[in-house]
Amino acid sequence: MKFGVFDHMDRAGPDLGRQFEDRLKLIELYERAGFHAYHLAEHHATPLGMAPSPSVFLAAVAQRTKTLRFGPLVYTLNLYHPLRLIDEICMLDQLSGGRLELGVGRGISPYEVGYYGVDPATGPERFAEMLSVVLKGLTEKRLSHAGKYFSFDDVPMELQPVQRPHPPLWYGANSLESADRLAGQGLNVVVGMKAEAVGAFAARYRAAWKALGHHEAALPFIGLSRHIVVGDTDREAQSAARRAYALWYDALIHLWRAHGVGLPRQMIPAEFDGALAGGYVVAGSAATVRNRLRRDNDVAGINYCLCRLAFGDLSVEESRRSVDLFAREVMPAL
């Protein structure tokens, strides 16, 4: 079992410069606490994502850490020019000595994609072309491609990543059926479902992996992400989590609400109590968090435990306390 951190970088307050610096300090702590990787989301025009260029923030992360792996989760591929994305990937991998984890997706918010002038209806097709261009660009010395959205004729690829053929790929999975395809591609996955549903997904992924003749030991990461707050008592931790969850949830639905609609799939409860009961949020004393995670991780059959330790208006002290307790009293037991 490895542990990672997922971060929306949702807006915590009015002083963004302070938020960035606080977050970088927290990331230094993630490294010391033994986390495997830091994964950062990409969102646009919403308080849900104050790192709309995850690469820029990650370049700073690379300077503040030495061993922690990091990456976007995910780059919204359709909002990039492929050449620029290839450049960014290579630069980050080179600046960090090969520590990049490369999350890719098409961008699921039609509003964010729309602001960029991309027709959401073209999403899947465009994404497929983008990904194939990016992987080709990362692995070949010259890029030639004739597609529906992009054409390149013998463009020199001056930069290469440190990790060959390319940094590990990550993908966000939302359906059980995608397990076979993702296992076939050998992608690391973060599954956006409840623990029980993740369990079914992981079982299917593992079966598909085995059916392909791959070894169990080489299984990619299958991860589940949860909000985590650890405190001295259940009461203290859950009170902080409740407060911060409300602000985070507001950011999550901000653009949908602004357009007069709800989230497309109510997969995440709006109410804190529902989120806590469903295991979307795990908050409490170290013992409480340990027990819940042990149970849910087991049910989910994951090998990557993704934690969201800073969200909403959690203060840097609250998050530090969470991380300390988590590393000391929860991680070893898992």
Next chain:
Amino acid sequence: MKFAVFDHLDRSGPDLGRQYEDRLRLIELYEWAGFHAYHVAEHHGTPLGSAPSPGLFLAAVAQRTTTLRLGPLAYPLGLYHPLRLMEEVCMLDVMSGGRLELGVGRGASPYEAEFFGVEPSTSQARFDEILEIVLKGLGAERLDHAGKFFTFRNVPLVMQPVQRPHPPLWHVTRSLDSADRLAALGCNIALAMPTHDAGAFTTRYRAAWAALGRAPEDMPFIGNTRNVVVLDSDRDAVTAARRAFHVWYDSMVHLWRANGVELPRQVSTPDFDEAVDQGYIVAGSPATVRDRMLRDQFVSGINYSICRFACGDLSFEESARSVRLFAREVMPALVPEDDEGPAHSATGTLAPGLRWLGDEDLSEVGFLFR
């Protein structure tokens, strides 16, 4: 008079990770020596530019420095989506505490634009429209725009830069005729011209500035870029500068040659000695460099001295030696006595990464810590 650094980040060898780290160490030294700003170029598909996304490299620079100003010189606007560019500008300005210097340009190379699928004939129109969008959007809360290339309707802008209305703008030019227009815009200028031509430019710019009724003390920065190599003897410096010039020039000409043409001669001469005569290269002992730069500064009429200490295959040690000699023995002499401002004094803050210098080296430039 202020001093700054320009950097192509042209490829110096096979190990790019090492080049990045060496360059970041050198940049710590720039801050420590009292340079005002670090400007990095953007190029694509060529060994001339190993920071094709200058924003990423600058995000790293912001972490390694505390007072040095930093920026792209220049973002080729036509190769960016304006929303992403604004987001990047805001993030960099916020993450550096308001230290961004915002260079904007059309993109000098038609080949690089073509890689991106941008038709070179549209580059001016694209540049104009994107600059308009970016200046409208930076600091605003919503963006509306209907143009030839982009349309935005009520897009929320959730980030603002620290510097309002926007970070200082820079423009690169090689054209004397642009002086009047640029003076009217009032943006800072980085020239890449022979010394005498720079003198003609600044004269014309100052005249245009005065004709607009603006005060001389409000003049933007006008700088001219030179490759600078200072070593203990003229012989050492000229040998290193000549060697590095050819490597750098090969990178400059790379994409042009690949397309069967030579670099336009007004961009740079291939001849080292001619480049020295024109003032593009200043190499020598501290005394030689001081005399040459004093003269060129007078002739060119600049108020911003832009040096390139790292280019071609200059080793980290050669560049670091250059910077330290320059800071100690050249810079102080280039600041006129009546010049106000902190150009010749260090910040006094020792960047953590500078520990590699060691005690001996610290004492050598200890005067900087006043």
